[in-house]
Amino acid sequence: MAPRVDKVITSGIFSIDGEDHEVDNNIWIVGDDEECIVVDAAHDHEPIVEGVDGRRVVAVVCTHGHNDHINAAPALADAVGAPIWMHPADTMLWDDVHPDRPVDAPLRDDQVIEVGGHRLKVIHTPGHSPGGVSLHDARGHLLFGGDTLFNGGPGATGRSFSSFATIIDSIRDRLLPLPDETVVHTGHGDDTTIGDEAPHLDEWIARGS
Template sequence: MAARIEHLVTSGTFSLDGGTWDVDNNVWIVGDDAECVVIDAAHDAAAILAAVGDRALRAILLTHAHDDHIDAVAALQAATGAPAYLNDGDRMLWDAVYPEKGPDAGLDDDQVIRIAGTELHVLRTPGHSPGAVCFYAPDLGTVFSGDTLFSGGPGATGRSYSDFPTIIRSITARLLTLPAETVVRTGHGDSTTVGQEAPSLDEWIARGH
């Protein structure tokens, strides 16, 4: 059976630099009837576990380690034993949430993760955070962009560990080079496509933020 993409929205908070905000997060599940991976374990472990059902959860793949994207990891691991994968560049953000235990594995540029007969290619896209990555699934015509690229422009770069020129380089080199019809499934809000976002990038560069 071919891999498919499932989507749920979970709600909670995001905290950084002394502030806390209410947020809705996209959680993505890629797999078939037998096995799957979760991309970003946000807020509500019970809802994610219900969506996974009786399938084998092979991995929890993290686009980055802001607390709103990882705060359900521990509960998911307790229930399933699934390993958590994170790029080492975001270890300081992870440690702020889980100081007693590190991620189980790293995520390197161009690493390939296989699930349910499909491939997820790791694209290093620092900028929103130092260790941010996206997951490109060519067979599914989609890229899971985390908070690197949204419908309407780049992810935020106004807080600690983020950098606007870096995120622009990441988007230009790693995302806008994908086929224009590639669906961009984001960490928050609506999905978009590479082709829809490419024309607006020059405007963001001109604004410089």
């Protein structure tokens, strides 16, 4: 059985390396009718609180530390009484946005998050940022991939703290071995599946080399 998954979309500015970009972000609320986690708190906490709809929030989980994925995290955490979790390799990105509010606990590779009777495994997938993670629900064949793998290829690199070679390694070694039917819920844009993306690995490598 798959967990209950609710999607909220918020819009705002992604800022990096002195440039601003208007973006729409996918926020994923994962669990059951009683409790949930929130995957990435982007831009505006109020519609996320509405999506939570009174459930207990186990944690606000950050797939990485770019501002458009964390800028609403403290306000959301305060509103729902939940801790914020993020991989420590992205601490410098977090501190740039929230210098006076540390993350509550670190995420680690292979950590298991239990929520609503479901288990999501943390997979460290650096490349888009050093501390990027994906969350895998093996039983439900779901992956919450942040900005590591999109419908159409890997997340953006070529920016501070990013690496094309590293994100390719993460995708090839950690994500593409997952079952083909695994649905990838992305940080932006449309869903995809591992089976739809896997045949294109060599194309991505050639394009990015």
